[in-house]
Amino acid sequence: MFLTDQELIELTHRSRRDAQARALRHMGIDFKTRPDGSVAVLRAVVEKAFGLKAGPKAKPPAEPRFDLVR
Numbered sequence: 001m002f003l004t005d006q007e008l009i010e011l012t013h014r015s016r017r018d019a020q021a022r023a024l025r026h027m028g029i030d031f032k033t034r035p036d037g038s039v040a041v042l043r044a045v046v047e048k049a050f051g052l053k054a055g056p057k058a059k060p061p062a063e064p065r066f067d068l069v070r
Contacts (some may be wrong), residue, residue, distance in 0.1 A: 003041045011046065 011022035
């Protein structure tokens with residue numbers, strides 16, 4: 001569900017929590033800060049940001065409707 005501490009370090013190339021938060025903001029990845037100051041990132045958010053996995057609500061693109069073109 002959430003990235004591990006090691007995965008966060010690999011993703012951000014940062015070990016300090018404040019630096020991880022800055023790196024995630026720069027990459028446009030949503031995260032939350034826990035009461036203890038640690039960073040929480042959903043695995044699904046990272047997968048979506050990098051295009052690794054389509055969400056369950058994703059639909060294939062609609063077929064073009066050439067009969068509507070005049």
